[in-house]
Amino acid sequence: MNDLFDLTGRTAVVTGAKRGIGLAMAEALAAAGADIVGVSATLSTAESEVRSRVEAHGRRFHGYAVDFADRDAVLAFAETVVTDHGPIDILVNNAGTIRRAPAAEHALADWDHVLEVNLSSQFALTQALGRDMLERGYGKVIFTASLLSFQGGITVPGYAASKSGIAGLTKALANEWTARGVTVNAIAPGYIATDNTQALQDDPDRSRSILERIPAGRWGRADDLGGATVFLASRASDYVSGVTLPVDGGWLGR
Template identity: 60%
Template sequence: MRELFDLTGRAAIVTGAGRGLGQAIAIGLAEAGADVLLVTNSTPAEETKRRVEAAGRRAVTVQADVGDRDRLAGIADAALAAFGKIDVLVNNAGIIRRTPAAEHAYADWQDVLDVNLNAVFLLSQLVGKTMIAQGSGKIINVASMLSFQGGINVPGYTASKHAVAGLTKALANEWASKGVQVNAIAPGYMSTDNTEALRQDPVRSRQILERIPAGRWGSDQDMAGPAIFLASRASDYMNGHVLFVDGGWMVR
């Protein structure tokens, strides 16, 4: 049974791999056997690279703003140059801008959509062509609880994550028959930079914790196992699924 989760010989791309959820996913994939292309913007990825290599796998770092569509082809090309193939794509990179909707600047709206949605589609399209040609591949998008709920003061983020869930299903419909599985992970309230403002607000933090059956914020390590599962043969018959990793938030 263990071989179902073995990623030995696989080549993966992980965006937003310099810290947080992306770092944990990249290291988890490497520990399961994959070589990893680490895509990072302003955050250095040296620590992620060191830990991937400590797991005995190859790590290649590309610095690129995924919100700049002109940089996306270079990411796919770098992975093909380094590994000769792409077996797994994890669209993890994301940003959030917190402003009441009535005051939400259009520039903030556009920045969030460029990173959280447009980059997911365009990079999936680029990598998807390679996966279709080779007859196999796994694309894992990072959605959110706000793919299903409205949130507060984050209209751009909520819109982008609703769209990521829909895009996951749309791509799965087209590509499942071609050997490419497209699924998503929807993290709950995780202890990351994106949620620091919430965790520092004693009232909001208490309200959130009271609703989570597990009784704690999620950690970046909680993402590694689900990512390995969706990247492995164990999930070969999963298509268009959005997997909650939320401590039970959505069932309360």
């Protein structure tokens, strides 16, 4: 049964791998046997925490610094990574950003930036690497969605729009690619204690109201996402596609 989750011999690209959720996802995949290509806008290509964690599991790690606000850089990376490492088996689209401001005051430049990083570049990279997956008849694509793929949020209109778009893109790609051996799914993290949620954690009223709604009774940890990531990257999920899986401590059930 454990062989269902064995990723030995697989190569996974994990974007936004420098810290937080992406770091935890990369480590979980390495622990399951995958070699990791880590990508982040400011990731050191020499030494990094993600490299140390992956190599501690006896797996190979290669790091790339790519700005997901620069679509040309994303497309250049897509070409480079296949040349450098051969076929990519698993793509974890986790890179993301957020800008907070009331909708009536939300700068259009911030809107454009968030949509480019969180949605458009995600599609561009998936399209580029997905072509080879389709030719080989095998691949696992995993997006990082959000609770705001289901809800509207407050003062984050660009983020909510982008993450709703990720949920739709997941289904659209699954409709076309699943029959050709490439599953496409998303993970929707709940309220996870990371840099992106620091403003909420620091606001006593918001933090209290959030905790009161989470049946698990705590903020999530980045490593809470590891099991779902390995599941969606492994043979255990071969008949799962087009799904946005909440990992939220029960938030959406309230």
